[in-house]
Amino acid sequence: MLRIDTSAVPAAKLEALLPQTLEAHNKLQNKSGAGASFTDWVTLPEDYDKAEYRRLLEAAERVREQSKVLVVVGIGGSYLGPRAVNEYLTGDPSLEILFAGCNLSGDALQKLTNRIGNRDFTVNVISKSGGTTEPAVAFRYFRALAEAKYGKDGAKSRIIATTDKSRGILKSLSDAEGYETFVIPDGVGGRYSVLTPVGLLPIAAAGINTNALIAGAQAMMESCKTAKGLENAALAYAAARNVLYNGGKKIEVLASFDPDFVSMGEWWKQLYGESEGKDGKGLFPAAVSYTADLHSMGQYMQQGERTLFETFIRTDTPKNGITVETDPANTDGLNFLAGKTIDEINDAAYQGTKKAHTDGGVPCLTVETGVKGAEALGQLIYFFEYACGVSGYLLGVNPFDQPGVEAYKTNMFQLLGKPGV
Amino acid sequence: MLRIDTSAVPAAKLEALLPQTLEAHNKLQNKSGAGASFTDWVTLPEDYDKAEYRRLLEAAERVREQSKVLVVVGIGGSYLGPRAVNEYLTGDPSLEILFAGCNLSGDALQKLTNRIGNRDFTVNVISKSGGTTEPAVAFRYFRALAEAKYGKDGAKSRIIATTDKSRGILKSLSDAEGYETFVIPDGVGGRYSVLTPVGLLPIAAAGINTNALIAGAQAMMESCKTAKGLENAALAYAAARNVLYNGGKKIEVLASFDPDFVSMGEWWKQLYGESEGKDGKGLFPAAVSYTADLHSMGQYMQQGERTLFETFIRTDTPKNGITVETDPANTDGLNFLAGKTIDEINDAAYQGTKKAHTDGGVPCLTVETGVKGAEALGQLIYFFEYACGVSGYLLGVNPFDQPGVEAYKTNMFQLLGKPGV
Numbered sequence: 094m095l096r097i098d099t100s101a102v103p104a105a106k107l108e109a110l111l112p113q114t115l116e117a118h119n120k121l122q123n124k125s126g127a128g129a130s131f132t133d134w135v136t137l138p139e140d141y142d143k144a145e146y147r148r149l150l151e152a153a154e155r156v157r158e159q160s161k162v163l164v165v166v167g168i169g170g171s172y173l174g175p176r177a178v179n180e181y182l183t184g185d186p187s188l189e190i191l192f193a194g195c196n197l198s199g200d201a202l203q204k205l206t207n208r209i210g211n212r213d214f215t216v217n218v219i220s221k222s223g224g225t226t227e228p229a230v231a232f233r234y235f236r237a238l239a240e241a242k243y244g245k246d247g248a249k250s251r252i253i254a255t256t257d258k259s260r261g262i263l264k265s266l267s268d269a270e271g272y273e274t275f276v277i278p279d280g281v282g283g284r285y286s287v288l289t290p291v292g293l294l295p296i297a298a299a300g301i302n303t304n305a306l307i308a309g310a311q312a313m314m315e316s317c318k319t320a321k322g323l324e325n326a327a328l329a330y331a332a333a334r335n336v337l338y339n340g341g342k343k344i345e346v347l348a349s350f351d352p353d354f355v356s357m358g359e360w361w362k363q364l365y366g367e368s369e370g371k372d373g374k375g376l377f378p379a380a381v382s383y384t385a386d387l388h389s390m391g392q393y394m395q396q397g398e399r400t401l402f403e404t405f406i407r408t409d410t411p412k413n414g415i416t417v418e419t420d421p422a423n424t425d426g427l428n429f430l431a432g433k434t435i436d437e438i439n440d441a442a443y444q445g446t447k448k449a450h451t452d453g454g455v456p457c458l459t460v461e462t463g464v465k466g467a468e469a470l471g472q473l474i475y476f477f478e479y480a481c482g483v484s485g486y487l488l489g490v491n492p493f494d495q496p497g498v499e500a501y502k503t504n505m506f507q508l509l510g511k512p513g514v
Numbered sequence: 515m516l517r518i519d520t521s522a523v524p525a526a527k528l529e530a531l532l533p534q535t536l537e538a539h540n541k542l543q544n545k546s547g548a549g550a551s552f553t554d555w556v557t558l559p560e561d562y563d564k565a566e567y568r569r570l571l572e573a574a575e576r577v578r579e580q581s582k583v584l585v586v587v588g589i590g591g592s593y594l595g596p597r598a599v600n601e602y603l604t605g606d607p608s609l610e611i612l613f614a615g616c617n618l619s620g621d622a623l624q625k626l627t628n629r630i631g632n633r634d635f636t637v638n639v640i641s642k643s644g645g646t647t648e649p650a651v652a653f654r655y656f657r658a659l660a661e662a663k664y665g666k667d668g669a670k671s672r673i674i675a676t677t678d679k680s681r682g683i684l685k686s687l688s689d690a691e692g693y694e695t696f697v698i699p700d701g702v703g704g705r706y707s708v709l710t711p712v713g714l715l716p717i718a719a720a721g722i723n724t725n726a727l728i729a730g731a732q733a734m735m736e737s738c739k740t741a742k743g744l745e746n747a748a749l750a751y752a753a754a755r756n757v758l759y760n761g762g763k764k765i766e767v768l769a770s771f772d773p774d775f776v777s778m779g780e781w782w783k784q785l786y787g788e789s790e791g792k793d794g795k796g797l798f799p800a801a802v803s804y805t806a807d808l809h810s811m812g813q814y815m816q817q818g819e820r821t822l823f824e825t826f827i828r829t830d831t832p833k834n835g836i837t838v839e840t841d842p843a844n845t846d847g848l849n850f851l852a853g854k855t856i857d858e859i860n861d862a863a864y865q866g867t868k869k870a871h872t873d874g875g876v877p878c879l880t881v882e883t884g885v886k887g888a889e890a891l892g893q894l895i896y897f898f899e900y901a902c903g904v905s906g907y908l909l910g911v912n913p914f915d916q917p918g919v920e921a922y923k924t925n926m927f928q929l930l931g932k933p934g935v
Contacts, residue, residue, distance in 0.1 A: 169809030183625070195806045196773045197860035199835030204604070226863075227805055229846050230838055230856060237839065266845045284810075343764060343821055344798055352617045363810030370814025377765055377819065378811075379800055384648055385616045387922060388590030389705075389784030390799075393791025395918030398798065400764055414620030417651055418658065424687045425650050429932050435651060438930065439618035442647075445925030453921065497816030500874065501808060504866030509859065511850050 095313065095463065095472045097326040099333040101402070101456035106336045107323055110487070114332045115322070117486035121479070122318065126486050128493030133280025134478060137288055138310035138471075142276070149275055149290055152253060153297035157188050159251070161212040164205070164235055165295050166194035167219035168227045170283025171255075173363050175295035177356040178287065178306070178474075182467055184299025194218075194231030202234065214239070217298075219255040219291050221277050223263025226502070232263075255290045282493055284364050285478055288471075302467045309471020317479040326460075327476050330404075331483035333458055337402045338376050338488070342456070344401035346394065347380040350443050351465070354406060355382050364477060368485045368492040375488065384442050391446075395453045402456040405447060406473075408465040410440045516734065516884065516893045518747040520754040522823070522877035527757045528744055531908070535753045536743070538907035542900070543739065547907050549914030554701025555899060558709055559731035559892075563697070570696055570711055573674060574718035578609050580672070582633040585626070585656055586716050587615035588640035589648045591704025592676075594784050596716035598777040599708065599727070599895075603888055605720025615639075615652030623655065635660070638719075640676040640712050642698050644684025647923070653684075676711045703914055705785045706899055709892075723888045730892020738900040747881075748897050751825075752904035754879055758823045759797050759909070763877070765822035767815065768801040771864050772886070775827060776803050785898060789906045789913040796909065805863050816874045823877040826868060827894075829886040831861045 099107065120126030121135055133140070156163055165172060172192050179190055189212075193205055216239060218232045239248040254267040258276040267274045275290035286292065288310055297303045316325070323329045334345060345365070347358050358380025369375035381390050394403065411434070419431040430438060447457050460476070462469045485492025506514040520528065541547030542556055554561070577584055586593060593613050600611055610633075614626055637660060639653045660669040675688040679697045688695045696711035707713065709731055718724045737746070744750045755766060768782055779801025790796035802811050815824065832855070840852040851859060868878050881897070883890045906913025927935040 168806060172806075173810060195809075196803070197771070197805050197856050197863055198773050199832065199856040199860075201773045202836050202856060223846060225809075226851075226859065227809075229848055230851065230859065233838065233841060233846055233848055234836065262846050269845065343819060350618070352619050352622045359810065366811050366814040366818070370811075370816075370818030372817065373820055375814060375818040377798075377800070377814065377822065379798070382617070384618050385589060385593075388616075388646075388648075388919065389594060389780065390787050390791075391922065392916045392918045393787040393796060393798065395791075395921055396793065397787070397791030397796040398764060399794055401798065411620065415623050415655065417654065420654060424690065425644060425654055425683050427650055427654055430647075430651065430930065433930070435618050435620040435623060438647065438651065438926075439620075441926045441929040442618055442922065444929055445927075446922040448925045449921035453918070495813045497813045497874070498809065500816055500870035501812065501863065501867040504869045505859075505862045506866075508862040508865055509851060509854070 094316065095326055095469070095476055096461045097329050098459040098461070099329050101451065101458060102333045102336050107329065107332045110332045110336060111322060113487055114328050114483065117331070117483040118325070118328055120486050121482045127491035131280055131282045131285075131493035132482065133278055134285040134288070135482075136314070137278075137281065138307055138314045138475065141289075145275065145290070146293070149294055150297055150303070152273060152275075153294055155250075156215045156253075156298045157300070159213060160215040161187075161189065162209050162214040163188055163190045163295060163298050164209070164214055164216045165190060165192050165219065166216060166228045166232045166235060167192070167291070168195045168225060169363065170286050171219035171228070171291055173356070173360040174287025174292040177360040178292060178296050178301065178470065179299045180356045181353045181470060182301050183353065184301055188298060188300070190295055190299055193235065194228030197227060197230070202231065206238070215251045215253065217253045217255060217294055218263065219277075220263050221257050221283070222261040223256060223266065224261070226505075253294065255294060284367055287360070287474060305467035306471040309468035310475040311471075313472040313475035313479070317475065327480040328483060330458065330460070330476070330480040331487060334376060334484055335487040337456055342400055342402045343377060345376045345378055346401055346403045347378065347406065348383055348403050349406040350383045350439050351406075351408065352382055352385070355380075358382070361477060364481050365484075367495050368481050369488055369490060371490050371497060374490060383446060384439070387442075387446060394450055394455060399454045402458070403450055405443065405457060405459040406462065407443060407459055408462050408469065411436045411465070515737065516747055516890070516897055517882045518750050519880040519882070520750050522872065522879060523754045523757050528750065528753045531753045531757060532743060534908055535749050535904065538752070538904045539746075539749055541907050542903045548912035552701055552703045552706075552914035553903065554699055555706040555709070556903075557735070558699075558702065559728055559735045559896065562710075566696065566711070567714070570715055571718055571724070573694060573696075574715055577636045577674075577719045578721070580634060581636040582608075582610065583630050583635040584609055584611045584716060584719050585630070585635055585637045586611060586613050586640065587637060587649045587652045587656060588613070588712070589616045589646060591707050591784065592640035592649070592712055594777070594781040595708025595713040598781040599713060599717050599722065599891065600720045601777045602774045602891060603722050604774065605722055609719060609721070611716055611720055614656065615649030618648060618651070623652065627659070636672045636674065638674045638676060638715055639684065640698075641684050642678050642704070643682040644677060644687065645682070647926075674715065676715060705788050708781070708895060726888035727892040730889035731896040732892075734893040734896035734900070738896065748901040749904060751879065751881070751897075751901040752908055755797060755905055756908040758877055763821060763823045764798060766797045766799055767822055767824045768799065768827065769804055769824050770827040771804045771860050772827075772829065773803055773806070776801075779803070782898060785902050786905075788916050789902050790909055790911060792911050792918060795911060804867060805860070808863075808867065815871055815876060820875045823879070824871055826864065826878060826880040827883065828864060828880055829883050829890065832857045832886070
């Protein structure tokens with residue numbers, strides 16, 4: 094089971110904050126806090142539509158049978174989650190998954206088209222409303238591409254929409270065209286949607302065990318609900334970051350030693366940045382990939398402004414894997430590592446880094462996830478979601494809205510002459 | 515020519531800082547500041563070894579002829595620069611370039627090996643000393659792989675070392691084994707090395723026009739040397755970020771609207787973070803890729819803690835490219851965009867974002883690079899390097915050392931039982 098080390102924060106401070114932490118926890122459990130109508134993710138690992146889930150697994154299987162490429166069209170929560178899980182757990186390479194609709198670059202769209210080439214593809218468009226510009230533009234493009242290649246009828250079985258259950262442009266269009274649809278539940282916002290069909294369809298299509306992912310989330314849901322006080326990892330993490338923030342830390346750096354974790358870092362940045370970055374408040378979320386970034390951001394971490402803290406993500410060190418071989422000549426002087434696996438060296442790098450940064454004045458938390466895999470990742474995802482809700486309530490914001498995202502869109506639509514803006 | 519908009523910073527404050535800015539500038543030009551022995555990059559676009567450069571272009575051609583994959587083994591400045599340039603300018607896909615030695619993951623190394631498969635490969639190992647753990651471990655592995663596949667003799671023409679001109683483990687080993695070598699000049703640190711053979715060999719192997727890249731850097735070198743006062747874009751940028759930092763901004767967010775720029779952001783983060791993050795000082799460097807990250811970090815940028823400023827990177831909007839087509843049914847309501855290129859919509863997104871963030875209390879600078887290409891990128895690279903040196907001197911640090919990078923290594927070597935540690 095996932096564990097957290099918050100020993101960098103004085104226990105007395107965490108204890109002092111416990112009443113407020115429990116109050117925040119109760120708000121989530123009782124749906125009595127700000128934005129409560131967007132907290133259905135709290136019980137999602139149990140309360141999901143089982144029949145729809147079975148249909149989703151069938152659809153994923155069909156995608157794998159009929160395609161070499163799955164084009165996922167989505168932005169924000171509609172792509173960060175599935176991309177992160179697929180990269181971290183390494184999907185089956187026999188289906189390539191490409192992400193579109195997450196930028197406004199004509200060149201990127203052209204390169205994606207070239208990459209698909211003559212291969213068979215399926216499109217999974219993910220949008221609650223269908224009105225978000227980036228995915229809407231990309232979907233108009235890929236719909237035309239699919240119809241040109243497979244005919245209007247053939248395209249029907251190659252377009253799957255994940256969208257609102259009844260409202261919105263994308264739902265109407267899908268019903269009119271006869272596309273299969275999956276539901277983004279009303280009570281789950283984009284950044285909390287990875288365990289809805291938003292994430293599950295592309296993840297299942299990648300051949301990843303979604304049952305194990307959900308089981309992990311379920312286990313963590315139970316733990317978050319019942320574990321007492323600071324024994325509750327999510328409460329401990331939320332309290333620790335609140336104490337650090339109020340003590341003057343303005344930046345949280347999420348640090349992993351697994352290069353597969355990079356996109357999980359991006360998912361985490363949205364989760365925390367969008368939940369807490371409002372009302373002039375919030376820790377600035379940043380992510381690093383070690384040991385690579387020890388050779389770039391490492392200098393800053395060690396000796397820069399002391400306004401940050403660091404949260405390490407650790408999985409158990411794999412038992413097997415590539416070993417450093419003995420070289421009789423030892424020209425490169427590496428024989429002191431001979432017989433060690435690369436991952437054992439990685440573990441020493443982690444320990445060395447945590448000590449170095451601690452000595453350098455950076456409070457360091459560690460989240461231990463256990464053996465890398467779908468179940469541990471399900472736990473980690475739910476852990477971060479739950480802690481984020483608690484943390485947002487502790488901060489005194491509504492962790493489930495994102496009022497600031499509209500400002501640039503309004504300006505953009507005015508420039509583009511959108512009717513009615 | 516590259517231009518900068520610093521109008522978000524009061525002109526009077528930039529003027530007031532001008533004497534110190536010019537002093538910092540003179541330190542660079544006269545090699546009279548801290549760390550001056552590592553400032554040979556200042557004149558590098560002219561003062562490079564022309565014969566070695568010709569040999570480098572030949573080696574790059576040979577790599578392309580004999581291989582389908584180039585494995586670049588390096589970490590920090592030895593991989594961030596070449597990776598960034600190759601991704602931003604999109605190398606020729608007929609040679610795949612893979613980066614190794616930039617992490618300590620056995621799984622990542624195994625996946626890289628699987629990805630090479632049966633294809634012919636060349637290895638370019640990049641390390642000043644040869645002693646850095648990550649690339650050293652990876653190089654021992656790939657050297658064995660090349661020798662197993664091509665024999666000890668055959669491997670000689672498939673291993674190229676970019677290293678010190680005379681000292682260090684990698685140089686000795688290369689001389690003993692007969693590998694071709696290229697020189698990392700003594701006076702150029704890792705994060706300033708992209709226009710040395712460190713970057714130029716993998717960039718040329720990718721089929722990118724290194725002559726144009728160098729020509730761009732040369733033009734910017736001339737401009738940085740001669741442009742007067744705040745007409746000098748690098749001085750204006752350095753002064754603006756110093757004014758903002760001293761005014762309480764602690765984070766600089768580099769924002770591009772080109773998804774190809776992501777790795778350039780990582781290169782920039784090393785350049786500034788490692789140069790300035792010391793003595794308890796320095797702006798924390800972060801990078802975002804819009805419009806994707808408007809749907810993740812956008813909320814924080816708009817309404818979070820007001821301790822940050824933003825630097826936009828803009829290239830000219832491409833004249834051609836994919837256009838939004840008219841859809842007679844207009845089910846998705848996008849016909850107001852019909853006839854516009856996706857890049858024109860992107861430009862509106864940029865303008866809308868800059869206005870929104872400015873209105874939200876974020877000072878926004880913009881660097882305009884002109885038409886995207888190798889020459890503009892050469893300008894941008896030199897611009898950032900020069901401004902970084904000036905900015906570091908303004909901050910009162912030595913921008914050319916990285917004393918904090920050793921701390922974790924020392925701890926790690928103790929744990930690993932390295933002889934003599």
